[in-house]
Amino acid sequence: MVPRVRFAPSPTGFLHVGGARTALFNWLYARHTGGVLVLRIEDTDRERSTETHTQVILDGLGWLGISCDEGPFFQGAYGDRHRDDAERLLKEGKAYRCFCTREELDSQRARAEAGGQAFRYDGRCARLTADEVAGRTAAGEPSTIRFRVPDEELAWDDAVHGRITFQGRDLDDFVILRSDDTAIYNMAVVSDDIAMDITHVIRGDDHISNTPKQIALYRALGRPLPVFAHVPMILGTDGKKLSKRHGATAVGDYQEQGILPLAMRNFLALLGWSPGGDREIVPEDEMIRLFTLEGIQKKAAVFDPAKLEWMNGEYISALPAEELLEPVRRRLGQLGVGHEGRDLRPIIDAVKSRSRTILEMAERVAVRLDPSRSTPDAKGEALIKKMGAAFGANLRLVVQALGALSPDGWQAEPILGTLKALAEARGLKLGDVMQPVRVALTGSTVSEPVNELLAVVGRPRSLARLEEMAAPSHGESGAA
């Protein structure tokens, strides 16, 4: 039998990194085993579910390269089956009608809590006679259906945690069908997982305490249990549950920040799962080959943006410029930087190994497209100030020397030869020639080798910018 797994998000918010990772683990498991991944949108909370959120979730999964084999199915479409299952349990005496109102329950709960006691449903409606139930129903009194939790051991061998055991007596009889005839989460999930032949339930470990209830429902419905695998939560840097306070938590945020989907997926996979050994950058086929539920960590993991950025940088460096073209173009568009008729690839090659995000890379590309848009940063200003008159003077020497190069000769190698010869002839340290050029062209004291920078920027723009920056206002008179 092929494994059938599912990812079942509620469209009540954006695709959270925790949800994305749960989806990823399901996907990896399906691909590893040759199984099927079903996508089920749990939209039964009409109040909070929106179509926009559904679309965002679908987009996020697509962006990460997580492909589903079946669905999306919408849980809201299966209300009749949920109700039928609940009523079947009622008919078989495994559940009962409860006429307690929400108000009564709430006040009982409040009273219990005020007294420092745990609230337990007292099961009063479980003791109603058939006549009483018929009478109150006929009188139009609203009621829910409550599941009679059996007093027995509710245990399973969790694929990541091992044996987990609950006792039925510790659980309240819980509502499975609301007074408006819609199913409560645990009922809907079990009904759907059964109907969809789900064999492995891989989900967040905040569902561990729902599992005994669901197991009881499976038993009552006479169906075999799936394998449960509860994956740990993802925490913020402060060790608290990841939330808005931690900044970016939705996968869309990372897309915005210039993170590549492959890097995001690699990073997420290694958060709570390890292929064993010392592997960090794991290509897709390897990831699929090595993935096992047993390799999943039991402990919650802290989401470390610094490591994500490092990994993203690794992916950027390894990718050919060709594949970086699209994201960079998109970002340049956002920045309002035109690049018609320019070949971006050599520029991307020049900056990619020094960039950790697409955003960083696009900004550097923009400056190389048009150096006049650069402004000296703090270190750049410091260099200008420190060199004083020599800054402009050396730039003028450079302009003079490089001006002798023909447009055809404007290549990295001849440029380097020219600059070295200049330094030697004038008795200057190479750095005193190179650094002013670097600052003039990029505003920064950090870049690819200066000769490559000049080659990438091109002859006319380079010479124009160097002359501009050689003007007295940038040199001897100090910063403006």
Place this chain on the structure above:
RNA sequence: GGCGCUAUCGUCUAGGGGACUAGGACGGGGCCCUCUCAAGGCCCAAACACGGGUUCGAAUCCCGUUAGCGCUACCA
């Protein structure tokens, strides 16, 4: 409060009774390379929560303690 889950460097982790002087990666620090940075190379600081067992031997198995987290709804 009850029930449950978890516990190795700051962070992600390797580790399944002896190969542990506890390994790798991110981040931090230093050196080399060098026109700067990145990369690369070399090096440094940094952890088995605590207490009891079991065993010839425990990071690893058991029990407690502590701490963190989750659930305890006519939410999902």
